[in-house]
Amino acid sequence: xxxxxxxxxxxxxxxxxxxxxxxxxxxxxxxxxxxxxxxxxxxxxxxxxxxxxxxxxxxxxxxxxxxxxxxxxxxxxxxxxxxxxxxxxxxxxxxxxxxxxxxxxxxxxxxxxxxxxxxxxxxxxxxxxxxxxxxxxxxxxxxxxxxxxxxxxxxxxxxxxxxxxxxxxxxxxxxxxxxxxxxxxxxxxxxxxxxxxxxxxxxxxxxxxxxxxxxxxxxxxxxxxxxxxxxxxxxxxxxxxxxxxxxxxxxxxxxxxxxxxxxx
Amino acid sequence: xxxxxxxxxxxxxxxxxxxxxxxxxxxxxxxxxxxxxxxxxxxxxxxxxxxxxxxxxxxxxxxxxxxxxxxxxxxxxxxxxxxxxxxxxxxxxxxxxxxxxxxxxxxxxxxxxxxxxxxxxxxxxxxxxxxxxxxxxxxxxxxxxxxxxxxxxxxxxxxxxxxxxxxxxxxxxxxxxxxxxxxxxxxxxxxxxxxxxxxxxxxxxxxxxxxxxxxxxxxxxxxxxxxxxxxxxxxxxxxxxxxxxxxxxxxxxxxxxxxxxxxxxxxxxxxxxxxxxxxxxxxxxxxxxxxxxxxxxxxxxxxx
Numbered sequence: 379x380x381x382x383x384x385x386x387x388x389x390x391x392x393x394x395x396x397x398x399x400x401x402x403x404x405x406x407x408x409x410x411x412x413x414x415x416x417x418x419x420x421x422x423x424x425x426x427x428x429x430x431x432x433x434x435x436x437x438x439x440x441x442x443x444x445x446x447x448x449x450x451x452x453x454x455x456x457x458x459x460x461x462x463x464x465x466x467x468x469x470x471x472x473x474x475x476x477x478x479x480x481x482x483x484x485x486x487x488x489x490x491x492x493x494x495x496x497x498x499x500x501x502x503x504x505x506x507x508x509x510x511x512x513x514x515x516x517x518x519x520x521x522x523x524x525x526x527x528x529x530x531x532x533x534x535x536x537x538x539x540x541x542x543x544x545x546x547x548x549x550x551x552x553x554x555x556x557x558x559x560x561x562x563x564x565x566x567x568x569x570x571x572x573x574x575x576x577x578x579x580x581x582x583x584x585x586x587x588x589x590x591x592x593x594x595x596x597x598x599x600x601x602x603x604x605x606x607x608x609x610x611x612x613x614x615x616x617x618x619x620x621x622x623x624x625x626x627x628x629x630x631x632x633x634x635x636x637x638x639x640x641x642x
Numbered sequence: 643x644x645x646x647x648x649x650x651x652x653x654x655x656x657x658x659x660x661x662x663x664x665x666x667x668x669x670x671x672x673x674x675x676x677x678x679x680x681x682x683x684x685x686x687x688x689x690x691x692x693x694x695x696x697x698x699x700x701x702x703x704x705x706x707x708x709x710x711x712x713x714x715x716x717x718x719x720x721x722x723x724x725x726x727x728x729x730x731x732x733x734x735x736x737x738x739x740x741x742x743x744x745x746x747x748x749x750x751x752x753x754x755x756x757x758x759x760x761x762x763x764x765x766x767x768x769x770x771x772x773x774x775x776x777x778x779x780x781x782x783x784x785x786x787x788x789x790x791x792x793x794x795x796x797x798x799x800x801x802x803x804x805x806x807x808x809x810x811x812x813x814x815x816x817x818x819x820x821x822x823x824x825x826x827x828x829x830x831x832x833x834x835x836x837x838x839x840x841x842x843x844x845x846x847x848x849x850x851x852x853x854x855x856x857x858x859x860x861x862x863x864x865x866x867x868x869x870x871x872x873x874x875x876x877x878x879x880x881x882x883x884x885x886x887x888x889x890x891x892x893x894x895x896x897x898x899x900x901x902x903x904x905x906x907x908x909x910x911x912x913x914x915x916x917x918x919x920x921x922x923x924x925x926x927x928x929x930x931x932x933x934x935x936x937x938x939x940x941x942x943x944x945x946x
Contacts, residue, residue: 474706
């Protein structure tokens with residue numbers, strides 16, 4: 379299993395453009411967006427944003443990028459590419475005789491999670507670095523910057539919540555790629571699901587229950603962790619995300635386990 | 643030899659495999675209760691026209707396709723990832739990652755094997771050491787074929803399945819590949835299941851063959867035995883027409899004489915009876931067919 383996992387990591391590392399657009403572009407764009415935003419605030423108001431100077435809490439809030447629909451689109455491209463590679467290059471025929479299908483599928487899934495973890499870590503690091511750079515540049519104008527140890531738990535929980543949301547995305551994209559043997563057929567529905575969920579949430583407005591879709595569920599979970607939102611909604615979000623994860627992963631895994639590879 | 647001992651002596655045992663594609667009236671039967679035993683330590687040829695079911699059979703052995711019925715045994719164990727790891731497989735046109743080099747492919751697959759061979763040794767043996775660090779996207783079909791065989795060998799298999807291994811190779815390459823296949827069986831004791839359309843190649847390399855026709859076994863046996871079984875007796879005699887009448891449908895005029903359908907063991911008796919009947923025999927010979935003749939007779943004659 380570890381050889382399969384390492385093979386998946388290696389294959390992605392050897393495709394730098396896919397690695398960038400699929401997994402690293404999100405933290406890069408997030409950082410650029412934040413620089414632009416801070417720059418605009420500085421130019422217009424002659425003051426430095428943000429007011430929040432707790433680096434850990436700021437990093438935790440930056441992980442909200444995992445719920446962004448554009449980020450989902452880019453991540454879905456990366457995830458689908460990993461699963462689609464074996465169909466595209468007809469390479470299941472060299473892998474399937476060497477390992478169980480469950481292990482092959484799991485190795486790809488874990489490789490996706492590893493790169494998504496890396497992406498989230500880069501989001502956090504870039505957020506913290508921006509704070510430090512801003513402090514160095516505008517030391518006089520900033521209030522004291524702090525690292526509060528009690529925010530570490532919040533950061534950890536926010537990270538887990540974001541990773542869970544992206545795990546659901548991975549399971550959905552992997553299942554559709556496996557079933558359709560197509561990359562585009564997986565990326566578009568995954569993107570539409572996120573976008574559609576956001577529109578539904580906007581249309582419905584504030585509710586007492588969480589809409590049983592991954593994006594609103596993640597939102598509720600993050601709100602509970604970061605802003606002290608209702609615990610009931612937080613737990614509901616966690617349960618909805620877990621259910622999506624289990625169902626989508628089971629569909630993808632079973633589909634691949636039963637799949638006839640008479641031609642890839 | 644009892645059943646268990648015979649099963650243990652087989653590298654691959656195909657037991658009552660049935661496989662169809664599609665549903666209802668549009669279903670196509672690819673394999674029809676096929677049973678086949680490939681003995682250890684031999685080069686075994688798998689022949690058949692297009693659509694005979696060869697590729698489906700090899701994909702079932704590789705675990706890529708699931709049979710509707712029947713089961714496969716590999717080296718005495720039920721086909722499963724653990725037993726398949728003891729096999730090396732080259733299935734149809736080999737598929738590779740264009741962004742990796744030949745060495746990277748082999749290193750990656752070696753890490754998945756229980757007892758891998760040194761990658762450089764495999765590269766050298768398959769004749770692509772000079773291109774080891776080039777990306778596969780720049781490889782010719784022949785080089786990809788060599789790398790495919792390297793991938794099959796890198797796990798140090800006890801048996802190897804090769805599907806059209808000489809595809810895309812130049813004449814020198816074909817000779818090298820033929821020598822490699824022989825060497826694998828004779829020096830390394832590896833069982834080779836060779837599927838090929840090149841009958842000449844199969845005749846030269848294989849000790850035993852199976853011919854598939856419409857998913858079923860049309861013929862199976864030692865190459866020498868099959869060639870002997872399909873041999874014909876040719877006679878050049880005075881009064882060929884009279885002899886032809888005397889022998890009826892068994893005789894067929896050709897090449898200035900008569901081809902007579904008779905078992906090789908009955909030939910002396912036939913000659914004696916003709917001589918006793920006062921027929922002068924100028925020339926008599928047992929004509930062994932080549933594998934192409936056997937192949938065509940097994941796959942064409944019985945076609946409805």
